[in-house]
Amino acid sequence: MIRAHTVEQVRAAEADLLARLPEGTLMQRAAHGLAHAVVDLLGSGAYGRRVLLLVGSGDNGGDALYAGALLARRGAQVEAWLLSDTAHERGVAALRAAGGRVRHREVTRSGDGRRAASSTCGYDVVVDGIVGIGGRPGLRPAAAAVLDALAGIPVVAVDLPSGVDADTGELEGPHVTADLTVTFGTHKPCHLADPAAAACGAIHLVDIGLDLPEALLEALQPSDVAALLPRPVPDAHKYTRGVVGVRAGSATYPGAALLSVSGAACGLAGMVRYDGDDPVLDLVRAAHPEVVGPGRVQAWVVGSGSAAGAESALRASLADAVPLVVDADALAFADLVAGRPAVLTPHAGELGQMLGEEREVIESAPLRFARRAAEQYDAVVLLKGRRSVIARPDGRARVTLSGTPWLATAGAGDVLGGLVGALLAAGLDPFDAASVGSWLHGAAGTLAAQRGPIVASDVAVALPALLGSL
Numbered sequence: 420m421i422r423a424h425t426v427e428q429v430r431a432a433e434a435d436l437l438a439r440l441p442e443g444t445l446m447q448r449a450a451h452g453l454a455h456a457v458v459d460l461l462g463s464g465a466y467g468r469r470v471l472l473l474v475g476s477g478d479n480g481g482d483a484l485y486a487g488a489l490l491a492r493r494g495a496q497v498e499a500w501l502l503s504d505t506a507h508e509r510g511v512a513a514l515r516a517a518g519g520r521v522r523h524r525e526v527t528r529s530g531d532g533r534r535a536a537s538s539t540c541g542y543d544v545v546v547d548g549i550v551g552i553g554g555r556p557g558l559r560p561a562a563a564a565v566l567d568a569l570a571g572i573p574v575v576a577v578d579l580p581s582g583v584d585a586d587t588g589e590l591e592g593p594h595v596t597a598d599l600t601v602t603f604g605t606h607k608p609c610h611l612a613d614p615a616a617a618a619c620g621a622i623h624l625v626d627i628g629l630d631l632p633e634a635l636l637e638a639l640q641p642s643d644v645a646a647l648l649p650r651p652v653p654d655a656h657k658y659t660r661g662v663v664g665v666r667a668g669s670a671t672y673p674g675a676a677l678l679s680v681s682g683a684a685c686g687l688a689g690m691v692r693y694d695g696d697d698p699v700l701d702l703v704r705a706a707h708p709e710v711v712g713p714g715r716v717q718a719w720v721v722g723s724g725s726a727a728g729a730e731s732a733l734r735a736s737l738a739d740a741v742p743l744v745v746d747a748d749a750l751a752f753a754d755l756v757a758g759r760p761a762v763l764t765p766h767a768g769e770l771g772q773m774l775g776e777e778r779e780v781i782e783s784a785p786l787r788f789a790r791r792a793a794e795q796y797d798a799v800v801l802l803k804g805r806r807s808v809i810a811r812p813d814g815r816a817r818v819t820l821s822g823t824p825w826l827a828t829a830g831a832g833d834v835l836g837g838l839v840g841a842l843l844a845a846g847l848d849p850f851d852a853a854s855v856g857s858w859l860h861g862a863a864g865t866l867a868a869q870r871g872p873i874v875a876s877d878v879a880v881a882l883p884a885l886l887g888s889l
């Protein structure tokens with residue numbers, strides 16, 4: 420499991436450790452990890468390579484300076500630009516002692532930053548030590564101008580890309596976009612949640628020995644998914660494995676029924692039922708002969724392509740005291756499910772309608788709005804997107820790290836709804852069902868896309884091979 424801690428949690432853990440260790444130990448650990456990561460990124464060693472450090476006033480700049488000193492001792496040509504009036508003094512001294520060059524704020528100030536950068540091209544890597552967890556979101560104009568002028572050079576961010584909001588993953592104004600982010604002690608929410616996560620590039624975690632409390636945000640890894648997957652016990656029969664019912668699709672959108680059922684029929688539940696108009700049921704049976712008609716279920720999947728029938732389908736499903744997936748057209752009636760075990764699966768546009776916000780507003784703060792909706796609707800919310808967020812009413816959340824932009828294809832969400840329903844029917848709680856389902860869906864999409872462009876039904880086809888590999 421990847422766990423992300425807030426700045427407050429990191430500060431508390433750090434204070435604890437600082438009291439027990441000789442001064443500077445944590446920063447040395449951080450700087451060593453950072454220097455190694457820079458060498459790895461450079462590929463053919465540090466010797467003779469040109470490294471530019473962008474240094475702010477705090478310890479983030481200190482990490483960059485000490486790492487720069489280590490790189491200089493390994494033969495790199497290291498230059499530090501101090502972007503603030505003050506900088507970590509011992510870090511500056513260490514870099515100088517190792518043969519690095521230090522330029523002061525005057526050369527890099529505002530308009531001059533552009534000139535300084537263009538006159539000193541040829542850097543192999545830029546190390547962003549402007550601000551870390553002590554920074555306010557956004558960048559000062561001088562830093563923004565320097566970054567503009569350095570565009571195209573690989574960037575390694577120290578702890579986080581300067582300018583992003585560490586705790587929320589939100590962006591306010593300019594920020595660094597990194598190829599690699601080297602973080603210390605633990606991940607922070609900005610490393611997992613979009614839009615900031617998209618600015619981090621690859622993420623490398625350096626262990627500095629922090630003893631951390633429970634995290635409110637996490638991301639499943641393949642081994643976590645494998646451990647949570649339902650498996651048939653030796654004496655299983657189809658009913659003990661759980662029955663998932665699908666109320667999706669309509670005469671206008673029969674494809675939604677087929678796709679929802681294809682996700683539900685992934686083999687993780689014992690049986691799939693379809694409840695809908697006869698012509699649609701005939702189509703479903705033709706594609707999935709194992710599917711049976713309405714009856715008792717352990718979970719319902721309701722709403723995709725249901726059109727005008729969404730409300731009655733949802734009410735009928737609520738009459739059974741079983742968990743449910745509420746998708747697409749049924750989301751308009753999501754307040755009916757408050758307090759019931761349920762997973763709501765909106766994309767940003769649908770969540771915007773549920774919360775009275777524009778789609779772009781939701782996309783600018785997916786973690787915040789998924790949590791808000793989970794609390795307001797008293798249900799688990801799976802907000803779909805590049806980095807889907809799964810939030811519980813109590814604020815705990817997970818982010819899905821699997822997936823591919825090829826999943827941005829019509830009907831992919833229908834497959835996901837069916838899959839999450841199968842996991843609910845098999846007995847996973849709504850938070851696990853949503854996060855495991857979302858991870859499997861992303862990984863199946865990635866697997867399917869290895870062969871070329873995909874359509875939604877390819878995702879369901881890829882599920883058995885993916886599950887086998889787990």
Ligand SMILES: NC(=O)C1=CN([C@@H]2O[C@H](COP(=O)(O)OP(=O)(O)OC[C@H]3O[C@@H](n4cnc5c(N)ncnc54)[C@H](OP(=O)(O)O)[C@@H]3O)[C@@H](O)[C@H]2O)[C@@H](O)CC1
Pocket residue numbers: 429430433445446449475476477478479480482503549550551552553554555556557558559577578579582603604627
């Ligand atoms: N925690 C740990 O376990 C460990 C932490 N470590 C490291 O320490 C880092 C945290 O260091 P930190 O606390 O000194 O804060 P940091 O982020 O360097 O900068 C804060 C200063 O920047 C300024 N400033 C603020 N906003 C700004 C902006 N938008 N644009 C420009 N400037 C801005 C503001 O000062 P001002 O210029 O306003 O006087 C403020 O005081 C952490 O990320 C990690 O790298 C490791 O060494 C080892 C273990």
Ligand SMILES: Nc1ncnc2c1ncn2[C@@H]1O[C@H](COP(=O)(O)OP(=O)(O)O)[C@@H](O)[C@H]1O
Pocket residue numbers: 766803804805806807822823824825826827828829830831832833835860
């Ligand atoms: N850029 C992207 N990167 C990764 N996954 C994506 C991207 N865009 C969409 N997805 C995933 O594809 C699925 C699309 O679902 P949805 O928006 O409901 O589409 P539809 O309504 O057409 O089924 C979701 O699981 C979402 O997380």
Ligand SMILES: [K+]
Pocket residue numbers: 479547548549550551576577578579580581
């Ligand atoms: K930084």
